[in-house]
């Protein structure tokens with residue numbers, strides 16, 4: 001690629017006196033952006049298919065299974081359908097803002113991928129304030145959504161946009177406060193630094209480091225759901241009240257952008273939780289080759305993230321939408337105070353055990369295992385009670 | 397203090413109910429989906445799973461149609477169009493038109509009830525969608541055919557005998573509302589003693605005598621017809637008619 005760029009420079013494609021360094025830098029940036037875009041966008045689209053299949057199974061249906069093997073290409077079909085539709089801008093809308101809004105939302109969904117720690121050396125930019133960046137940038141969504149709601153010149157859209165802004169800004173606070181315990185314990189804001197401070201084994205994860213961290217992880221995950229307008233916090237798009245909220249007036253590709261961003265943000269929220277509390281890409285060093293090691297780490301990270309994405313689909317299939325006042329009281333009356341207590345507790349904990357406490361870690365891990373076992377027992381009990389034919393195959 | 401306790405109770409309730417709720421949905425994840433993937437991914441065609449008395453799109457066995465026009469007259473909305481002439485030389489009835497407009501038909505079954513041979517009957521077919529109204533008119537006659545003439549004694553042609561038997565089975569089924577069973581020709585032995593069996597499963601020790609007699613009569617007459625097919629086309633409607641009188 002460098003040779004190609006050199007030949008371009010020699011031919012004077014960039015003007016008479018180009019600076020090679022600038023051009024190389026720009027080329028690398030564009031290449032990285034393209035790669036990320038080509039990963040992020042299909043990911044967000046494929047997740048729609050997975051999500052529909054998961055819901056379907058929860059509702060004893062099958063879900064989309066006609067396009068491609070087991071409906072796998074449904075996302076392509078949906079994408080083409082949306083591209084082929086007419087892009088309507090309402091007559092009374094504020095056209096420039098109306099057109100701009102979806103791009104802002106997509107921007108907010110693409111930017112965090114820059115600091116996504118896929119593996120020990122697979123990260124686009126290991127910013128030393130990575131975790132601040134990854135919580136701050138998605139807040140751009142608020143601007144996009146508010147802009148969409150305002151520019152649509154439609155009451156439903158406006159209410160949806162304002163609800164969304166209120167919701168995202170409110171939940172930023174518990175989310176931020178839930179991040180601080182980890183920052184307190186590691187003393188770094190870099191994504192890679194936080195992951196390096198953990199181990200591959202669950203007892204070395206920050207999730208089980210102490211009781212405060214466990215609560216913080218739960219709060220962070222739920223706040224992530226709320227910030228991405230996921231059920232049970234999808235009030236901005238509440239169909240029964242607001243048609244489609246801020247997206248009511250949108251059609252075609254712009255409409256798709258909003259939903260791509262929503263599904264992609266699911267992954268980002270999951271990645272934050274995985275990085276902070278679930279050991280990130282940590283994988284036992286069983287192979288020498290750094291390349292292979294990176295691949296294994298990538299797989300670990302992706303699996304953990306996808307599991308959390310699955311959990312958020314599962315929650316969407318389980319819980320009904322909360323009321324707006326319930327959502328706000330959950331945030332301000334429960335999450336914010338609890339997060340503050342967590343923060344204080346962690347501070348005290350770090351003062352007492354600067355290097356962590358093995359006994360508590362094992363205790364918390366056994367607690368976690370006990371919760372999972374209890375959960376499985378409940379699942380088995382419910383399955384027995386239903387006396388239904390079991391079917392474990394994920395496809396049909 | 398109360399508010400404080402409430403606060404923690406809310407947290408506990410939220411955690412435990414969500415925990416259980418998630419377990420419920422997880423148990424659904426491992427269940428077999430209910431979806432029937434009509435029309436193409438099902439083990440058996442839906443048409444083959446429908447009951448015998450299902451009122452689907454009409455069909456006519458022209459081989460055993462006597463050209464009596466009973467169905468034409470019975471249809472309340474005139475969706476059957478028939479033309480029957482008598483050939484002057486051979487003194488045979490010739491059916492030159494037999495159209496059923498499926499678009500108009502309301503599947504009431506009134507046409508198949510008076511048919512003496514069961515030539516016109518419902519099938520279990522229900523997929524009639526098409527691109528024009530015209531194509532929904534089922535034309536059974538391509539060129540004029542001679543109407544079937546009931547023979548004295550058993551039917552000699554085995555193919556027609558088979559059709560006739562099936563037709564009579566339809567007639568029999570329609571004459572006995574409620575006996576919604578899959579066709580079981582073996583059970584239809586013309587014996588008065590055995591006849592009440594299918595009608596009254598697990599009979600109470602002594603049903604009232606007149607009712608038992610009525611059952612016997614209603615069951616016996618079609619069986620008798622079956623034993624001498626085509627001998628006299630009339631008895632079946634009569635069996636249906638005299639039942640309400642007796643019961």
Ligand code: SF4
Nearest residue numbers: 471501502504505507
């Ligand atoms: S089923 Fe009813 S409506 Fe249809 S042709 Fe027969 S009598 Fe007429």
Ligand code: SF4
Nearest residue numbers: 461462464465467511
């Ligand atoms: S009632 Fe039966 S036998 Fe008579 S014309 Fe109609 S189909 Fe033919």
